[in-house]
Amino acid sequence: MRPGSSFRERYRRAVGDAQLRRNLLAFQRGWRASRDDRFAEYTGPDGGSGEAEFEILRSRLRAAKDAVIRDQAAVFARFKSEAEANGAVVVEAATAEQASEYVLGLCRRTGSSILVKSKSMVSEEIHLNQVLEAGGVRAVETDLGEWIVQLRGETPSHMVMPAIHLSRRQVGETFSEATGRRVSTEDVVEQVGLARTELRKDFLSARVGMTGANALIAESGTAMIVTNEGNEAMVTSLPDVHVILCGYEKLLATFEDAMTQVRLLPRSATGQAITSYTTFISGPDRPGRELHYVFVDNGRSAMRQDPDFVDALRCIRCAACASVCPPYQVVGGHVFGHIYSGAIGLVNTPFHHGLENAAGPQSLCVGCNACQSVCPVDIPLPRQILDVRRMAVARNGMPPVKRLALAVWRRPALFRALLRAAGVLSRPFARKGLLRIPVPRRHAWRTPPAPASRPARARLPEVIEAAAKPRLETDVGGRTVAYFVQCLTDAFAPEQAAASVALLQACGVRLLIPRRQHCCGLPFIDSGDPAGARRLARQTIETFESDAADWIVSAAGSCVAAMVHDYPHLFASEPSWRARAERLAERVVDLATFLDQVARLRPGALKTPVASDGVTYHPFCQSLNVLRADGCARRLLTEVRGLQLSELPEAGVCCGFGGSTSFDAPEVGRGIVDRKLENVDGTRAEVLVTDNPGCVLHLRGAAHASGRRLRVVHLAELLAQGLES
Amino acid sequence: MIDRFGRWAMQAGSTVETVPDPAGARAAIARLAQRLSASRVTATREAAGFAPPGALVGGSAVQVADADLGISVAILAVAETGSVLLGSQAADDRLVGMLAQTHAVLVPAGVLCASLDDAAVALRAMAVRGPGQRLYLTLTTGPSRTADIERVLTIGVQGPRAVHLVVVGGGLG
Numbered sequence: 001m002r003p004g005s006s007f008r009e010r011y012r013r014a015v016g017d018a019q020l021r022r023n024l025l026a027f028q029r030g031w032r033a034s035r036d037d038r039f040a041e042y043t044g045p046d047g048g049s050g051e052a053e054f055e056i057l058r059s060r061l062r063a064a065k066d067a068v069i070r071d072q073a074a075v076f077a078r079f080k081s082e083a084e085a086n087g088a089v090v091v092e093a094a095t096a097e098q099a100s101e102y103v104l105g106l107c108r109r110t111g112s113s114i115l116v117k118s119k120s121m122v123s124e125e126i127h128l129n130q131v132l133e134a135g136g137v138r139a140v141e142t143d144l145g146e147w148i149v150q151l152r153g154e155t156p157s158h159m160v161m162p163a164i165h166l167s168r169r170q171v172g173e174t175f176s177e178a179t180g181r182r183v184s185t186e187d188v189v190e191q192v193g194l195a196r197t198e199l200r201k202d203f204l205s206a207r208v209g210m211t212g213a214n215a216l217i218a219e220s221g222t223a224m225i226v227t228n229e230g231n232e233a234m235v236t237s238l239p240d241v242h243v244i245l246c247g248y249e250k251l252l253a254t255f256e257d258a259m260t261q262v263r264l265l266p267r268s269a270t271g272q273a274i275t276s277y278t279t280f281i282s283g284p285d286r287p288g289r290e291l292h293y294v295f296v297d298n299g300r301s302a303m304r305q306d307p308d309f310v311d312a313l314r315c316i317r318c319a320a321c322a323s324v325c326p327p328y329q330v331v332g333g334h335v336f337g338h339i340y341s342g343a344i345g346l347v348n349t350p351f352h353h354g355l356e357n358a359a360g361p362q363s364l365c366v367g368c369n370a371c372q373s374v375c376p377v378d379i380p381l382p383r384q385i386l387d388v389r390r391m392a393v394a395r396n397g398m399p400p401v402k403r404l405a406l407a408v409w410r411r412p413a414l415f416r417a418l419l420r421a422a423g424v425l426s427r428p429f430a431r432k433g434l435l436r437i438p439v440p441r442r443h444a445w446r447t448p449p450a451p452a453s454r455p456a457r458a459r460l461p462e463v464i465e466a467a468a469k470p471r472l473e474t475d476v477g478g479r480t481v482a483y484f485v486q487c488l489t490d491a492f493a494p495e496q497a498a499a500s501v502a503l504l505q506a507c508g509v510r511l512l513i514p515r516r517q518h519c520c521g522l523p524f525i526d527s528g529d530p531a532g533a534r535r536l537a538r539q540t541i542e543t544f545e546s547d548a549a550d551w552i553v554s555a556a557g558s559c560v561a562a563m564v565h566d567y568p569h570l571f572a573s574e575p576s577w578r579a580r581a582e583r584l585a586e587r588v589v590d591l592a593t594f595l596d597q598v599a600r601l602r603p604g605a606l607k608t609p610v611a612s613d614g615v616t617y618h619p620f621c622q623s624l625n626v627l628r629a630d631g632c633a634r635r636l637l638t639e640v641r642g643l644q645l646s647e648l649p650e651a652g653v654c655c656g657f658g659g660s661t662s663f664d665a666p667e668v669g670r671g672i673v674d675r676k677l678e679n680v681d682g683t684r685a686e687v688l689v690t691d692n693p694g695c696v697l698h699l700r701g702a703a704h705a706s707g708r709r710l711r712v713v714h715l716a717e718l719l720a721q722g723l724e725s
Numbered sequence: 726m727i728d729r730f731g732r733w734a735m736q737a738g739s740t741v742e743t744v745p746d747p748a749g750a751r752a753a754i755a756r757l758a759q760r761l762s763a764s765r766v767t768a769t770r771e772a773a774g775f776a777p778p779g780a781l782v783g784g785s786a787v788q789v790a791d792a793d794l795g796i797s798v799a800i801l802a803v804a805e806t807g808s809v810l811l812g813s814q815a816a817d818d819r820l821v822g823m824l825a826q827t828h829a830v831l832v833p834a835g836v837l838c839a840s841l842d843d844a845a846v847a848l849r850a851m852a853v854r855g856p857g858q859r860l861y862l863t864l865t866t867g868p869s870r871t872a873d874i875e876r877v878l879t880i881g882v883q884g885p886r887a888v889h890l891v892v893v894g895g896g897l898g
C-alpha cells in the first residue's frame with residue numbers, strides 16, 4: 001500500500017493487476033493443500049486426527065483464550081510480577097503514540113541510531129517506523145518479507161507472508177534497485193542469500209532489538225516467539241536492549257496453553273507442523289542486558305467491552321482468514337484490510353484505526369464463512385464483519401440504488417407487483433431464464449436472470465395433500481412440511497420451486513405453502529440494515545411458527561442459514577422474538593439435509609437424467625461452512641443411479657455471488673467466479689450442480705456471458721428430473 | 726520414541742544419526758567436520774569435549790559469524806515434532822546454533838520426551854527462579870528457512886543451513 005492513497009484508488013489499481021491475482025491464486029492453493037496435509041498427518045494424544053482433531057485443538061485454545069480475556073487484569077498482573085522478578089521491565093501504553101515514544105526513548109537512551117526488528121504486526125499497527133524515523137532512528141526490518149516491503153515503501157499485505165503479493169521478478173527488481181547491484185529476478189535462493197549478507201552488519205551494530213510475541217505466558221513471565229528465519233534469535237540476542245511490543249490478547253495462563261497454540265499456529269499460518277524456532281524468553285540472560293515489554297491498548301479495551309467484538313481478541317494472527325478468503329485472492333491485503341489484512345483486519349480496524357478505514361474493505365466480504373471454518377480460535381468473523389458493515393452503513397448511509405431496491409424488497413406487495421410487471425415487460429428479451437439486454441460494462445461478465453412472468457407462488461396452491469401412494473419410499477410419509485419458497489426463487493427461478501415441490505410430494509408429505517411468505521430478511525442483514533432485516537424476520541416467523549408443520553423446508557440454503565444462525569444475533573436484545581426465532585429454527589431444515597437425513601431417501605431411488613458422466617458439484621458456502629449439509633448433497637448425488645460425479649477442485653471456495661457484494665464490487669465477483677468456472681472447466685463436466693438459488697443464477701449468468709456451454713442447475717432440479725426417468 | 730523423533734526431525738529437514746556412546750558421538754562429529762571440510766568449528770561449553778581440537782569456545786558474535794560448523798547439546802528433545810531444546814546458561818553459547826552454517830546437536834537419548842505437553846512440564850521446571858533457571862530457551866526444528874518469496878521453500882536465511890542431530894544412546898557420560 002502506498003501511503004496516502006484512498007481505498008477507491010487502491011481498489012482500482014488492484015483489480016487491474018492480473019499479476020497480483022496470479023501470485024495470490026498460487027499462494028492460496030499451495031497454502032490450503034499444506035494446511036490440510038499438516039492437520040491430516042497429525043495425531044493428537046487421544047488418537048484423533050485431521051479436521052476432527054483440529055476442532056478439539058481449537059476448542060481448547062479458544063477456552064484458554066476466553067479465560068484470559070475474562071480475567072485479563074489478574075492474568076496481566078501475574079505476568080507482570082513474574083517478568084519483573086525475572087528482571088524485565090513491563091510498561092503499559094494506552095495509545096499508539098505512547099508506545100512508539102517509549103521505544104524511541106530506549107533508542108535515545110542507548111544512543112542507538114538503528115533499531116533491528118523482527119516481524120511485529122503491533123509495530124505496524126502503531127506506525128512505529130514512522131515515529132522512529134521522525135526521531136532520527138532508522139528501523140531495519142530483518143524478516144525477509146518485511147524487509148522486501150520496507151524497501152518498496154509498502155506495508156505487509158499478509159500478516160504472516162508480508163510480501164506474498166509479489167512475484168520473484170518484482171522482488172529481484174526491488175533488490176537490484178535497493179543495493180545498486182544486479183540481483184537475479186529468477187533465482188529465489190540468490191535473493192534469500194542477499195538478506196543474510198546485507199542485514200548482518202546491522203545485526204552486529206544495533207544496540208536495540210525489537211520483536212513481537214506470539215504468546216505471553218503468565219505463570220512464569222515468559223514470552224514465546226515463533227519464527228523460521230533465525231533473524232529473531234539475532235534481534236533478541238545481539239543488541240543489549242530487547243523490547244517486546246505486544247497486545248494484551250497475547251497473554252496465556254500456562255505453558256500447556258502455549259503448546260496448544262504451537263500445535264495450531266504454524267499449521268494454520270504456513271502449513272508447517274512447527275516452525276524452525278520457538279523461543280521462550282523469561283528475562284535478560286546476561287549482566288548489562290535489558291528486556292522491556294510494552295503492552296499496547298490502542299482500542300483493545302473498547303473491543304473487550306463490546307460483546308459483539310470481544311471474541312476477536314482471541315486472534316493469534318495466523319492469517320488463515322486471509323489465506324482462505326476468496327476476495328482477498330482478487331484484491332490482496334492492501335485492499336482487503338487496512339493494516340491488519342484478511343477477515344480479522346475487517347473486524348479489528350474500527351478499533352485500532354477507526355471505522356473510516358474499515359468501511360471500504362468490509363464492503364468486499366462475500367460472506368462465505370470460509371474464514372471462520374479455518375480460524376484456529378473459532379472467531380465468528382463473518383458475523384462480526386456484518387456488524388462492522390452495520391456500523392459503516394449507520395455512519396455513511398447506503399448507496400441510493402441499493403436503498404431504493406431494499407425499499408421495494410421490504411414491501412411484499414410492491415415487490416411482487418413490480419417484478420411481475422418486469423417479467424411481462426422483459427418477456428421479449430428473455431431466453432432460457434436469462435435476460436438478453438445490454439448491461440453496464442462493469443457488470444457485463446454476468447448475464448442477468450429474467451424475472452418470471454408468473455412467479456412461483458402464483459403457480460402453487462397453498463396446500464397439497466399427501467399422495468396416497470407416494471413415488472418414493474421415505475421415513476416421512478404422511479407428515480407435514482411447510483415449504484419456504486424464498487423471494488429470489490419466487491421471482492427468478494420458479495422452475496427450482498417446482499422441482500422442490502415435486503421432490504417433497506414424491507416423499508409423501510402433506511405440503512403447506514403459505515401465501516403470506518416473502519423474504520427471510522437476509523438481503524437486509526447482508527446490506528448492513530438490521531432494522532429492515534428484523535422487520536422481515538418477524539414476518540417470516542409469524543408466517544411459519546404455527547405448529548401445523550413438522551418441518552419447514554427450503555431449497556434456499558442461504559435463507560435456512562439466516563433463520564437458524566443469524567436470527568438469534570439479530571434479536572439479541574429482544575428476548576421474546578429471540579425465543580420465537582429459536583423455536584422456529586428447531587424445525588427449519590435445508591432440502592438436502594431433509595431428503596438425506598430426515599426423509600432418508602433410499603440409495604438408487606432416483607435415476608440419472610444426465611446421459612454422460614459430466615456432473616460436478618459446487619457446495620454452497622453456507623451448506624459447507626455453516627449448515628454442514630454438503631455431505632448430504634454429495635451423498636444424494638452419488639446415490640442417484642447411473643450418475644458419475646466428478647470431484648471439483650477447490651470445491652469449497654465460494655462462487656463469488658455473495659449477495660449484493662457482486663453488484664457493489666463487480667470486479668471481485670467476477671474474479672471469484674472466474675476461478676470457480678476455470679476449476680469446473682478442468683473437470684470437463686457439462687452440468688454444474690449447486691444448492692443455493694442465488695448461486696445458481698449467478699453461475700449460470702457468468703457461464704453464459706463467458707460463452708461456456710455449461711448447464712448450471714440447482715440440486716433440486718437434478719434430483720427432480722431423476723424422479724421422472 | 727527415537728524412531729518417531731527421527732522421522733519428524735527429518736521431515737523438518739534435519740539429518741539424524743544414532744550412536745551408542747560418547748566416543749561414538751565424538752567420532753560422528755569428526756566425520757561431519759571432515760565431510761564439510763570445516764576449518765572454523767565452534768562449540769558451546771557443554772559440547773566442547775566433543776569438538777575437534779582447536780574449536781572456538783565462548784567466541785564473540787563477530788568471531789562465531791558464519792563458522793562452518795557449530796556444536797551444541799540438547800537439553801530436551803520432542804518426538805512429536807522432531808525438535809531439540811537449546812538453552813545454554815551462558816549467553817554467548819547461543820551464538821553457536823545461531824550463526825554457524827551447519828549446526829550439529831548432540832541429543833542424549835535420556836532427554837527425549839514424547840510430546841509438546843511433556844515439553845511444557847519441563848519448560849515450567851526450567852522457569853523456576855533459582856540457580857537452575859533458564860531465561861532463554863529455543864525449541865529448534867530443522868534449519869533456518871523462509872517461504873516469503875512466492876512461497877518457495879528456501880533453506881538457510883539468517884540461521885544454519887543444515888542441522889545434524891546425533892542421538893547418543895548411552896548419554897554423554
Ligand code: SF4
Nearest residue numbers: 325365366368369371
Ligand atoms: S466470509 Fe468469506 S469473503 Fe468474508 S472475510 Fe470471510 S473468507 Fe473472506
Ligand code: SF4
Nearest residue numbers: 315316318319321375
Ligand atoms: S482471526 Fe483467526 S484465522 Fe484470522 S488471523 Fe486471527 S486466529 Fe488466524
